[in-house]
Amino acid sequence: MSKKEHKEEIVVRKDLDFGLDAADLPRYWMGGDPFKTRVFDGVQMSFPDGERYFISSVRFFKDRITDPELQKAVKDFSFQEGQHGKVHTDFNKRLKEQGVPVDKMLAVINKIMNGRLQNMSQEYNVAMTAALEHFTAMMAEMFFARKEVMADADPRVRAMLAWHAVEEMEHKAVAFDVMQKVAKVGYFKRCLAMAHATFNFTMHTLIFTWVILGTDGFKGWTRTKMYFKGLWWLIGPRGLYTRLFPKLLSYYKPGFHPWQDPTVHNYKAWLNTFNETGGNALAAGEAMYAAAH
Ligand SMILES: [Fe+2]
Numbered sequence: 271m272s273k274k275e276h277k278e279e280i281v282v283r284k285d286l287d288f289g290l291d292a293a294d295l296p297r298y299w300m301g302g303d304p305f306k307t308r309v310f311d312g313v314q315m316s317f318p319d320g321e322r323y324f325i326s327s328v329r330f331f332k333d334r335i336t337d338p339e340l341q342k343a344v345k346d347f348s349f350q351e352g353q354h355g356k357v358h359t360d361f362n363k364r365l366k367e368q369g370v371p372v373d374k375m376l377a378v379i380n381k382i383m384n385g386r387l388q389n390m391s392q393e394y395n396v397a398m399t400a401a402l403e404h405f406t407a408m409m410a411e412m413f414f415a416r417k418e419v420m421a422d423a424d425p426r427v428r429a430m431l432a433w434h435a436v437e438e439m440e441h442k443a444v445a446f447d448v449m450q451k452v453a454k455v456g457y458f459k460r461c462l463a464m465a466h467a468t469f470n471f472t473m474h475t476l477i478f479t480w481v482i483l484g485t486d487g488f489k490g491w492t493r494t495k496m497y498f499k500g501l502w503w504l505i506g507p508r509g510l511y512t513r514l515f516p517k518l519l520s521y522y523k524p525g526f527h528p529w530q531d532p533t534v535h536n537y538k539a540w541l542n543t544f545n546e547t548g549g550n551a552l553a554a555g556e557a558m559y560a561a562a563h
């Protein structure tokens with residue numbers, strides 16, 4: 271790779287505490303806004319199953335990896351994703367208590383992912399994982415580079431998302447390297463998988479948010495009005511999704527590699543605080559947020 275590499279170490283961290291068990295955690299933890307909260311809730315809901323899919327699709331190629339550095343990266347990546355799955359499963363229990371039909375919704379996602387694992391080539395599955403890993407790394411940066419996105423979030427949920435963001439940035443190249451160096455997926459399949467992943471992710475976000483808001487008791491017309499207003503926040507000129515676009519397009523460049531993108535500027539604020547406080551994930555999340563532009 272000719273361009274400068276911005277590589278971070280993949281650190282394994284276990285059983286972090288964000289204080290998410292607290293009874294005072296608001297239902298609409300994003301500044302009391304049902305639409306914004308439920309967009310995040312809907313996206314995070316499928317993380318545990320998605321992460322299991324990522325791990326299986328990468329580990330399928332485990333025995334063919336000869337580079338010891340990549341072997342270790344796959345192991346650490348799997349560990350990090352396993353921890354994310356645990357924390358987001360706990361978060362999903364909260365959603366169940368709120369009446370969200372989590373299991374029913376996830377059954378649909380699982381059917382799609384299992385179908386893909388059974389019917390598509392393993393090369394295509396690891397290409398889907400690499401594409402979705404690029405998505406999570408992009409989101410990680412978008413949520414935390416600037417203060418405005420997370421300004422109204424409850425600090426405990428924000429800290430959970432900050433930790434997940436940090437680890438996604440640390441391991442963002444693992445699935446990509448397995449896809450390129452071991453599974454030997456070419457340019458066309460990589461781009462096709464990204465188009466597929468983008469479509470799935472968008473549909474998933476819109477549908478899950480709609481369903482959860484329905485279980486909250488918002489009727490069809492109220493939800494439609496929420497969508498019109500909320501879509502501006504997502505796809506307006508300064509929208510969250512709109513801002514992802516340049517990074518999304520960079521994945522289609524033939525010589526793209528995840529390490530070409532610098533890590534978000536406040537990553538070190540998280541890391542230093544986490545290390546200095548002996549692993550206080552809440553303090554680290556707050557430090558990262560405070561250091562945002
Ligand atoms: Fe993850």
Ligand SMILES: [Fe+2]
Nearest residue numbers: 351403406438
């Ligand atoms: Fe990941």
